[in-house]
Amino acid sequence: MTERSHRDWKRQQTSHALARAAFELTREHGLDGYTIDDVVRRVGVSRRTFANYFSSKEEAVTALALEQLHQGISSMPDLPADTALLDWVKSLALHQLSGGLLDLLFQLRDLAEADPALRPYLESVHARIRRTAQHVVGERAGNSVSKLTSHIIVGAAYGALSSLIDGAVSPPSSPGEFVEKVFSRLKSGL
Numbered sequence: 656m657t658e659r660s661h662r663d664w665k666r667q668q669t670s671h672a673l674a675r676a677a678f679e680l681t682r683e684h685g686l687d688g689y690t691i692d693d694v695v696r697r698v699g700v701s702r703r704t705f706a707n708y709f710s711s712k713e714e715a716v717t718a719l720a721l722e723q724l725h726q727g728i729s730s731m732p733d734l735p736a737d738t739a740l741l742d743w744v745k746s747l748a749l750h751q752l753s754g755g756l757l758d759l760l761f762q763l764r765d766l767a768e769a770d771p772a773l774r775p776y777l778e779s780v781h782a783r784i785r786r787t788a789q790h791v792v793g794e795r796a797g798n799s800v801s802k803l804t805s806h807i808i809v810g811a812a813y814g815a816l817s818s819l820i821d822g823a824v825s826p827p828s829s830p831g832e833f834v835e836k837v838f839s840r841l842k843s844g845l
Contacts, residue, residue, distance in 0.1 A: 656827075669698075669704065669708065670708050671719075673708055674709075674718040674722065675707065675719065676694045676698050677694050677715035677716045678699075678715075678716050680697070681716050681766055681773075681819075682766065685770055686712060686770035686772055691705055713773050713775075714776055715738040716763070717763060717777055720756065720780045721780060721784075724783075727754050728791055730754075731747055732746075736785075737777045740792070740796050740799065740804075740808065744838075747788075748812055748816075748834050748837075749830065749831060749834045752816075752831045753774070757816075757830050763777050778791075784813075785809065788813060789805070789809045792805045792809050811841055812837060815837040
């Protein structure tokens with residue numbers, strides 16, 4: 656491992672530990688039931704270290720979702736180059752949601768309902784997830800479909816996910832069941 660990659664690995668580990676501690680403390684005590692000092696004490700770093708990673712407790716609490724999103728993208732299994740874009744997006748969605756992202760988003764929703772100060776941070780996370788998905792799908796699509804088509808696919812898939820997270824539709828028995836239902840409807844033209 657090179658010095659730079661080791662340093663990057665350490666930064667990721669520190670960021671994860673701070674985010675995990677803030678998330679757990681929020682679940683245990685509510686957002687107002689602890690301080691940043693409690694977070695850094697739990698991780699064993701300084702308050703300055705916390706400030707190097709996050710601007711607030713709220714940002715730290717919601718950071719786990721973005722971390723999980725990026726881990727899911729980087730661990731996405733390779734599919735054949737000729738896989739239809741809709742099938743590829745379905746595989747990506749299944750990989751992401753089965754990897755724990757859906758459960759984490761449900762937990763963050765519940766925390767934001769209990770502590771409204773988290774709402775704008777969670778909304779920002781949702782916007783970043785959607786933009787990241789659009790970027791990843793657009794890269795995969797290249798010139799094989801129009802930019803509008805890739806936006807429609809991501810918009811429809813993310814809209815379905817949003818309706819699930821918001822409680823507008825009943826939760827499925829598994830993320831796989833949800834993904835199958837959404838993408839079979841997209842394939843059939845709704």
